[in-house]
Amino acid sequence: MKYLNIKSVLAALTCITAGSVSAKNITINDLQASNSSSWYKGVGVGKEDQETEPGTAGSQSWDLEAFTLNGTSLKVYTGYNMLTGNNPYGTGDIFIDVNGDANWKPGADNGLFGTTDNSVFHYDYVVHFNDRRGIAVSGAYDVFRIADSSDVKFLETKFKAGSNPWVLDVKNSRSGLTKVADGNLTLAANSDWKIQADGTDLVGGSEKHPHYISNAIDLSFLKPGELNSQTLFHLTMECGNDTLVGRCPDAGSTFALLGAAMAGMAFLPRRRKS
Numbered sequence: 324m325k326y327l328n329i330k331s332v333l334a335a336l337t338c339i340t341a342g343s344v345s346a347k348n349i350t351i352n353d354l355q356a357s358n359s360s361s362w363y364k365g366v367g368v369g370k371e372d373q374e375t376e377p378g379t380a381g382s383q384s385w386d387l388e389a390f391t392l393n394g395t396s397l398k399v400y401t402g403y404n405m406l407t408g409n410n411p412y413g414t415g416d417i418f419i420d421v422n423g424d425a426n427w428k429p430g431a432d433n434g435l436f437g438t439t440d441n442s443v444f445h446y447d448y449v450v451h452f453n454d455r456r457g458i459a460v461s462g463a464y465d466v467f468r469i470a471d472s473s474d475v476k477f478l479e480t481k482f483k484a485g486s487n488p489w490v491l492d493v494k495n496s497r498s499g500l501t502k503v504a505d506g507n508l509t510l511a512a513n514s515d516w517k518i519q520a521d522g523t524d525l526v527g528g529s530e531k532h533p534h535y536i537s538n539a540i541d542l543s544f545l546k547p548g549e550l551n552s553q554t555l556f557h558l559t560m561e562c563g564n565d566t567l568v569g570r571c572p573d574a575g576s577t578f579a580l581l582g583a584a585m586a587g588m589a590f591l592p593r594r595r596k597s
């Protein structure tokens with residue numbers, strides 16, 4: 324086990340035990356790989372900054388840049404203004420999966436403009452912006468625990484199907500919604516070209532199209548154990564122009580490494596005896 328890089332194990336562990344250690348950019352690749360000649364293909368963690376989906380508008384004002392996690396505090400970094408929207412499309416909700424079964428990848432639902440449901444996507448919570456005025460939201464949100472059921476309705480995106488879904492359809496969900504928390508999202512603008520998102524670079528900001536940094540969304544509504552290496556966050560806007568996905572990026576390899584390390588430790592004494 325000499326080749327085991329203890330630094331990488333510790334780095335990964337800080338993510339798993341996110342309840343007690345420093346903030347981390349948890350953005351992963353949204354897997355909507357661009358095969359176009361578009362220049363807006365992505366840099367940084369998860370190749371998500373300076374990236375929008377194939378065939379969509381590529382610019383800072385449509386860019387979702389990063390999720391960071393510090394303990395139970397989730398923050399969103401964007402070029403797209405979630406509060407005002409970007410004409411003619413408003414922000415989506417933040418969908419959360421806590422048991423690794425969400426169909427978050429493109430292709431789960433290829434519809435546009437229609438209604439879909441959670442028997443397709445298997446999300447477990449939604450941070451739902453409940454005060455929508457046209458394409459703008461006030462920032463007020465309810466957090467619902469949602470059943471894995473076709474009764475829980477979502478709306479499909481209106482331009483890019485692979486980004487589905489964009490919002491919880493509270494009115495048309497027959498059952499399966501349990502409100503567990505509420506809060507208010509606020510944004511701080513930073514017009515620097517380059518900023519830091521908890522130790523990682525984000526670029527593309529300007530006076531006209533800054534970076535927007537959200538206040539912390541408190542995830543302490545999650546039950547014990549639900550903030551783990553499989554916990555995943557998904558955000559897009561009404562059109563699906565960009566999708567942002569967050570998850571502890573080293574989690575899988577950490578368990579593999581820990582498993583290997585434990586197997587190795589278990590193995591050594593037996594060898595010595597023989």
Ligand SMILES: [Ca+2]
Nearest residue numbers: 373386526527
């Ligand atoms: Ca950017």
Ligand SMILES: [Ca+2]
Nearest residue numbers: 371374386387
């Ligand atoms: Ca992006």
Ligand SMILES: [Ca+2]
Nearest residue numbers: 420445446447
């Ligand atoms: Ca789930």
Ligand SMILES: [Ca+2]
Nearest residue numbers: 353565566567
């Ligand atoms: Ca994206």
